[in-house]
Amino acid sequence: MLLRSQKFFSHFSMDIREIARRAKVSTATVSRAINRIPTVDPQLSKRVWKVVDELGYYPNTQARALVSGRSRIFGLIVSEITNPFFPEILQTFEDLAVENNYEILITSTVHDPKRMEISVRRMIERRVDGVAILTFGMEDSLIEHLRFRKVPLVFVDVGPDAPLVANIRIDYQNGIRQAVQHLAALRHKRIAFVTGPLHLKSALARKAAFQQSMDEIGLPSDLIIEGDHTLEGGKAALIQLMDFRPRATGVLCSNDMTAIGVIREAYDLDLSVPSELSVVGFDDIRLAQFTTPPLTTVQMSQRELAKLAFQALMSKVEADGPSHRVEYKLVTSLILRDSTALAPTPGERKKPSR
Amino acid sequence: MLLRSQKFFSHFSMDIREIARRAKVSTATVSRAINRIPTVDPQLSKRVWKVVDELGYYPNTQARALVSGRSRIFGLIVSEITNPFFPEILQTFEDLAVENNYEILITSTVHDPKRMEISVRRMIERRVDGVAILTFGMEDSLIEHLRFRKVPLVFVDVGPDAPLVANIRIDYQNGIRQAVQHLAALRHKRIAFVTGPLHLKSALARKAAFQQSMDEIGLPSDLIIEGDHTLEGGKAALIQLMDFRPRATGVLCSNDMTAIGVIREAYDLDLSVPSELSVVGFDDIRLAQFTTPPLTTVQMSQRELAKLAFQALMSKVEADGPSHRVEYKLVTSLILRDSTALAPTPGERKKPSR
DNA sequence: ATGAAAGCGCTAACAG
DNA sequence: CTGTTAGCGCTTTCAT
Numbered sequence: 230m231l232l233r234s235q236k237f238f239s240h241f242s243m244d245i246r247e248i249a250r251r252a253k254v255s256t257a258t259v260s261r262a263i264n265r266i267p268t269v270d271p272q273l274s275k276r277v278w279k280v281v282d283e284l285g286y287y288p289n290t291q292a293r294a295l296v297s298g299r300s301r302i303f304g305l306i307v308s309e310i311t312n313p314f315f316p317e318i319l320q321t322f323e324d325l326a327v328e329n330n331y332e333i334l335i336t337s338t339v340h341d342p343k344r345m346e347i348s349v350r351r352m353i354e355r356r357v358d359g360v361a362i363l364t365f366g367m368e369d370s371l372i373e374h375l376r377f378r379k380v381p382l383v384f385v386d387v388g389p390d391a392p393l394v395a396n397i398r399i400d401y402q403n404g405i406r407q408a409v410q411h412l413a414a415l416r417h418k419r420i421a422f423v424t425g426p427l428h429l430k431s432a433l434a435r436k437a438a439f440q441q442s443m444d445e446i447g448l449p450s451d452l453i454i455e456g457d458h459t460l461e462g463g464k465a466a467l468i469q470l471m472d473f474r475p476r477a478t479g480v481l482c483s484n485d486m487t488a489i490g491v492i493r494e495a496y497d498l499d500l501s502v503p504s505e506l507s508v509v510g511f512d513d514i515r516l517a518q519f520t521t522p523p524l525t526t527v528q529m530s531q532r533e534l535a536k537l538a539f540q541a542l543m544s545k546v547e548a549d550g551p552s553h554r555v556e557y558k559l560v561t562s563l564i565l566r567d568s569t570a571l572a573p574t575p576g577e578r579k580k581p582s583r
Numbered sequence: 584m585l586l587r588s589q590k591f592f593s594h595f596s597m598d599i600r601e602i603a604r605r606a607k608v609s610t611a612t613v614s615r616a617i618n619r620i621p622t623v624d625p626q627l628s629k630r631v632w633k634v635v636d637e638l639g640y641y642p643n644t645q646a647r648a649l650v651s652g653r654s655r656i657f658g659l660i661v662s663e664i665t666n667p668f669f670p671e672i673l674q675t676f677e678d679l680a681v682e683n684n685y686e687i688l689i690t691s692t693v694h695d696p697k698r699m700e701i702s703v704r705r706m707i708e709r710r711v712d713g714v715a716i717l718t719f720g721m722e723d724s725l726i727e728h729l730r731f732r733k734v735p736l737v738f739v740d741v742g743p744d745a746p747l748v749a750n751i752r753i754d755y756q757n758g759i760r761q762a763v764q765h766l767a768a769l770r771h772k773r774i775a776f777v778t779g780p781l782h783l784k785s786a787l788a789r790k791a792a793f794q795q796s797m798d799e800i801g802l803p804s805d806l807i808i809e810g811d812h813t814l815e816g817g818k819a820a821l822i823q824l825m826d827f828r829p830r831a832t833g834v835l836c837s838n839d840m841t842a843i844g845v846i847r848e849a850y851d852l853d854l855s856v857p858s859e860l861s862v863v864g865f866d867d868i869r870l871a872q873f874t875t876p877p878l879t880t881v882q883m884s885q886r887e888l889a890k891l892a893f894q895a896l897m898s899k900v901e902a903d904g905p906s907h908r909v910e911y912k913l914v915t916s917l918i919l920r921d922s923t924a925l926a927p928t929p930g931e932r933k934k935p936s937r
Numbered sequence: 938a939t940g941a942a943a944g945c946g947c948t949a950a951c952a953g
Numbered sequence: 954c955t956g957t958t959a960g961c962g963c964t965t966t967c968a969t
């Protein structure tokens with residue numbers, strides 16, 4: 230009671246009733262006007278909007294969500310925000326959220342099973358309208374929690390095949406084939422591959438794509454080193470690679486961080502990139518443009534990926550009928566920069582070892 | 584009616600009443616038990632929790648927020664998520680959010696005044712409990728919207744001095760002085776500074792700190808080039824710098840991206856870093872570890888900054904009384920990596936121009 | 938200590 | 954086309 234009377238004095242907590250009163254209409258009409266229901270009399274609508282603008286009224290989304298049963302929030306679960314792969318994705322989600330009047334509930338599992346669990350709980354408590362799961366690997370039981378509550382889901386590569394679950398399949402082969410053929414065209418014969426952690430589907434798929442691409446052009450894919458998608462892994466991989474004879478003159482990496490590690494180790498070994506060693510990455514994170522030299526890499530467009538994911542969620546939410554299962558495809562392709570060059574002629578080394 | 588009876592069959596949309604029924608208590612007791620109000624009978628509490636766990640009940644945060652008047656959401660407004668300065672900050676916010684049972688509403692203005700406006704609107708509509716504004720520059724009128732609604736705010740460097748507004752002041756001087764003295768100790772006499780966009784307070788402050796630090800040790804600060812905090816700006820700056828005689832042997836940059844641009848241009852000019860040119864950055868973004876060579880830079884801890892911001896908001900929210908104005912301080916300091924070395928001896932150049 | 942009941946701010950039947 | 958009214962799921966007096 231006291232609270233309500235206070236509102237007469239400070240109108241910083243306006244509600245729809247107050248607007249109704251001042252515009253001399255019912256709350257229903259205010260609601261309709263604000264939601265631009267076409268059937269409202271333009272006269273009344275104008276009156277309502279006038280008051281709304283004058284008072285700086287903003288509808289309370291919580292209340293809306295409560296009654297409408299839709300929060301207009303999408304969850305986004307990533308494995309680590311600081312992984313350079315994700316900021317671009319988040320930005321794209323943000324852009325689309327603004328465009329479509331949603332909010333993003335971002336969550337970062339930091340590879341911790343407990344955090345994943347919390348992550349899912351948070352999504353459910355906030356009653357998100359859908360979740361994009363961009364973490365490489367997640368407990369099935371957690372996914373069940375979401376599916377149980379009929380929350381639309383979208384995965385990359387690893388999603389279960391079920392209703393209300395969309396899947397974005399990455400075509401690794403295309404980009405990796407281009408990379409291999411690019412190196413081959415530069416007369417590289419000894420082309421190595423540094424893998425990611427081999428328990429990840431995506432890392433496995435990249436490796437397989439490499440092998441197939443080498444097969445296609447009759448080159449042996451015997452120079453395969455296991456990495457872990459980190460800079461340190463890339464450094465270690467190059468060191469191992471130096472022991473092989475004949476030496477690799479080109480290295481294709483399972484992701485960009487690995488490639489950056491390779492470049493870094495090459496620098497430490499006084500091995501010049503690209504004149505003595507060509508390096509190709511994968512992902513095309515923003516950082517790839519900023520290395521010295523700028524990295525030739527296989528692009529897997531983060532913007533495109535995010536767009537597909539967002540659209541997948543939107544269509545599941547808007548869809549009334551039993552939504553058809555949809556598969557989305559994302560193609561990869563090579564981006565040429567300066568970390569690749571003609572293979573060095575055998576026997577000739579530009580710099581003597583220091 | 585129909586809706587309610589459906590719930591008998593599919594319990595995926597449990598509510599507090601259903602829990603109450605099954606635990607044979609009132610909804611009030613359920614609420615109390617869940618919120619761990621100490622006065623509830625342990626017996627009843629146990630009964631409630633049993634049902635809650637069995638049914639996988641998660642309270643509806645929207646409803647909670649509606650009645651409690653607190654959303655447990657903090658807004659975070661940044662200028663661009665893809666700016667490498669921010670992911671670490673967001674991750675820290677995320678960590679603290681999990682710890683304290685909040686959510687983060689992230690918003691990215693992408694330097695667009697319209698987006699800023701939308702950003703503020705979104706914050707208000709979702710009834711956030713506080714907003715951290717980490718965008719360099721924002722319309723006063725927008726800030727007014729938030730202040731008007733008594734939303735606690737925290738700024739970095741640029742906040743107005745008002746109640747409910749916290750401010751984090753950065754001590755640029757400390758780190759920049761260390762950088763200057765580091766270069767001086769390496770016998771650099773010609774030390775240049777590449778500024779950021781000079782309409783930004785933070786850029787101005789860095790430049791001033793440089794000038795003062797040079798003064799302190801009796802070196803002239805005549806080599807100042809205006810940059811724009813981008814890689815391209817850094818490249819352009821170094822080109823300009825090459826015209827000055829005697830040439831600069833050390834360059835301090837207003838941020839890391841600029842420094843990376845300088846390194847990149849040096850590479851293009853076949854000028855070796857650090858043996859012919861020492862480069863120092865500012866911010867210590869993650870990327871700084873990944874450049875070739877790794878960048879010596881002034882650290883402004885993003886984790887620390889984020890922590891201060893989050894705590895500032897928390898304390899404003901929890902505080903009941905008229906909150907005392909608080910100023911937080913963040914100190915900067917030099918991180919040594921490999922982009923700096925002894926100044927080259929005059930007259931001696933290792934490589935002839937190519 | 939527990940329960941009944943009144944709302945939080947909004948939308949959506951349902952009447953008129 | 955507009956208004957009345959019954960909730961959405963929860964917390965919180967106020968009685969008991």
